[in-house]
Amino acid sequence: MICVKEIKKSFGDAVVLDNLSLTMQKGSIYGLIGHNGSGKTTLLKSIAGIYGLDSGSIFVDGQAVFDNEQIKRRMFFIPDEHYFLSQANMDTMARFYKGFYPGWSDVTFKRLTEIFEIDPSEKLTGLSKGMQQQVAIILALSTRPDYLLLDECFDGLDPVKRSLVRRLLTELVAEKEIVVMISSHNIRELEDLCDHIGIINNKQIIYDSSVCEMRQGMNKYRLAFKKSIAEDALNGFIHKNLVLNGKVATFVAGGDEAEIRAQTERLDPVLVQVSPLTLEEVFLIEMEEKEYDFRDIV
Numbered sequence: 001m002i003c004v005k006e007i008k009k010s011f012g013d014a015v016v017l018d019n020l021s022l023t024m025q026k027g028s029i030y031g032l033i034g035h036n037g038s039g040k041t042t043l044l045k046s047i048a049g050i051y052g053l054d055s056g057s058i059f060v061d062g063q064a065v066f067d068n069e070q071i072k073r074r075m076f077f078i079p080d081e082h083y084f085l086s087q088a089n090m091d092t093m094a095r096f097y098k099g100f101y102p103g104w105s106d107v108t109f110k111r112l113t114e115i116f117e118i119d120p121s122e123k124l125t126g127l128s129k130g131m132q133q134q135v136a137i138i139l140a141l142s143t144r145p146d147y148l149l150l151d152e153c154f155d156g157l158d159p160v161k162r163s164l165v166r167r168l169l170t171e172l173v174a175e176k177e178i179v180v181m182i183s184s185h186n187i188r189e190l191e192d193l194c195d196h197i198g199i200i201n202n203k204q205i206i207y208d209s210s211v212c213e214m215r216q217g218m219n220k221y222r223l224a225f226k227k228s229i230a231e232d233a234l235n236g237f238i239h240k241n242l243v244l245n246g247k248v249a250t251f252v253a254g255g256d257e258a259e260i261r262a263q264t265e266r267l268d269p270v271l272v273q274v275s276p277l278t279l280e281e282v283f284l285i286e287m288e289e290k291e292y293d294f295r296d297i298v
């Protein structure tokens, strides 16, 4: 478990994180969302023990992370910009990491090299951004970390590689119960991958919830009628975001689907369609309720 408690981090006079707290559980993927400059990298580097804090604490399985070599040998951070040893190829980097990370697996390294189809003898500085990203992911996963911190790790990857990385991460979390934190400014990218989402804004985590809880009971309903209906015909429904367009009404409602369907019956619709909300739609509603404009945040 990773526990971030009331941390403050500044650079000179500029305070980037202030009184920020969050918890990441074992066996989960935490998606960190925030706009450019909101402090995602700063938070990840603080959790990785790269940055010292002005105040507050970060504990990994009960141990303070800063300057803690034992924890760092079980943790891997992929930054948004890659630093490889000069003249290095993937084999050189593999030897380098093997010496530091006790969890290193040659079998995993070989398997991933084959899956991603990257020549381990090719010089890394000559590779494209997306290929360097893949190299970083191969090396990270080969260390078999207990904690994996990924800064915008889908940037530059093509759709096939994105889907491969998602699958690998999901497998790893299920198999080894590791903790993964992954940052992005694109919520759609994290949909279907993360089981927990936090939004960073104004130096703090302003929203923090499990995806299950967020989605619980929230559905989009679309009703079609023989004749146009008036808005007040839908009075008594517990709904949000009602859009009435002649004979068609769409709205979002929480609660028991069967009960809401039963409520719709009295309006005698010719069609009732129910579909789950996307994560983005859930956020829009949640943020509106908290009087934040989500579109300004991510």
Ligand SMILES: Nc1ncnc2c1ncn2[C@@H]1O[C@H](COP(=O)(O)OP(=O)(O)OP(=O)(O)O)[C@@H](O)[C@H]1O
Pocket (backbone or CB within 6 Å): 011, 016, 034, 035, 036, 037, 038, 039, 040, 041, 042, 043, 080, 185
């Ligand atoms: N080493 C540093 N020295 C001074 N200021 C810094 C440093 N690192 C980050 N900052 C400042 O802290 C703020 C947050 O930056 P950070 O890189 O953490 O944001 P981010 O959410 O990761 O952004 P992006 O999505 O663009 O990568 C920015 O205003 C940035 O200029």
